[in-house]
């Protein structure tokens with residue numbers, strides 16, 4: 222069947238778009254998982270000369286999730302032998318309070334600086350250490366990667382859309398005879414083009430199924446997952462329900478919209 | 492008597508400075524049988540095309556089934572065509588479809604349910620003696636058989652007007668006689684208006700008819 226070749230090129234084109242979107246989604250998910258890990262590990266250290274309760278910190282910024290005091294008992298214990306109890310008590314009274322503040326997301330260096338300034342506005346707070354300069358380089362690379370993938374996906378979608386349009390013109394040409402005969406018997410344009418829409422829908426469904434299978438295999442054999450696990454990221458690259466539905470939506474959207482385009486703007490009138 | 496086709500000073504042409512039909516005025520009565528003859532290239536097919544809206548009047552007025560064909564809208568034209576049955580010289584069957592589905596085309600377009608159209612198609616295939624070929628494809632049939640399929644298709648939706656362009660052009664005698672008897676039957680029994688372009692007016696025809704002859708762009712009625 223000569224139309225098989227046309228089917229394959231449309232399916233491949235749609236699959237390429239779906240795969241690039243899915244890769245973008247997977248990268249996004251990986252970064253989100255990595256962010257969670259970074260966030261859990263990340264904290265700001267606050268030194269103050271007065272005791273704070275957690276709610277006081279929380280009211281300072283919406284970014285602050287929780288806070289916990291850093292115990293100074295260990296340090297003081299170590300000094301026990303070298304100092305008299307009286308001096309130790311005095312020291313305990315004059316020693317500032319230390320707090321560890323956890324945030325609800327991993328901040329950008331700029332956000333760290335802003336938070337630092339915000340906290341320091343409180344007269345009781347003496348020092349804030351945000352570790353902005355040790356902001357994660359891998360994270361920055363990942364963000365860069367995400368942007369690259371995004372630009373790449375958009376470019377792929379644009380180029381493949383043009384390819385699909387060309388492919389559909391070919392279909393239209395192949396079905397032109399039938400469509401013109403139908404027109405002679407008064408078939409409205411949507412009925413004449415029904416065959417094109419049917420092909421577009423079938424190919425969109427096939428492309429989605431192939432994508433699901435491909436990502437299922439990747440997920441199942443888990444070579445990527447294992448590598449990500451090794452760096453402490455656990456992430457689902459392909460979510461069967463959400464991702465297959467989104468892919469189907471995108472594939473149908475693209476192919477049906479492009480079919481509409483060639484039906485509404487025919488190449489030439491006869 | 493009602494007129495199905497009215498032409499007033501109708502001129503037809505494909506290019507700017509050419510005239511194929513020149514200022515023709517005539518009318519075709521509802522329920523009549525009309526023959527159009529003329530030399531090859533005289534404009535017979537062109538005239539038929541103007542009746543089903545494949546070419547627009549260059550000048551003058553043309554109305555078909557009460558619809559003005561000058562600057563007709565697509566939706567109006569589609570509507571009109573759903574009440575016309577056309578038989579083309581080159582059959583114009585859909586080669587990817589079975590004979591049965593080809594005959595069903597006008598009924599599909601008009602949105603009939605499949606059981607209604609199924610019965611109608613069986614009846615018509617019986618009339619054109621092609622029941623046994625129903626599942627075949629057009630290219631598996633002889634020219635005469637294909638033209639009988641086209642004839643059945645033109646009748647499927649009980650059109651008010653049948654336009655046939657040399658329907659028996661180079662067909663065998665049997666196919667020709669089937670086609671003439673169907674056209675005659677549609678005209679006498681269903682009061683369908685029939686316009687046929689032909690080279691020979693069949694002698695066995697038992698209906699009164701009008702005869703127009705095209706010559707040098709003029710349409711003359713032959714008594």
Ligand SMILES: Nc1ncnc2c1ncn2[C@@H]1O[C@H](COP(=O)(O)OP(=O)(O)O)[C@@H](O)[C@H]1O
Nearest residue numbers: 505506511529530531532533534535536537538
């Ligand atoms: N699509 C077309 N474009 C330009 N000229 C055409 C076209 N169809 C027919 N003609 C010309 O119009 C004239 C009449 O053609 P036609 O109506 O097909 O003649 P007939 O059917 O009487 O043999 C011929 O000179 C033919 O070359």
Ligand SMILES: [Mg+2]
Nearest residue numbers: 535536537656
């Ligand atoms: Mg002709």
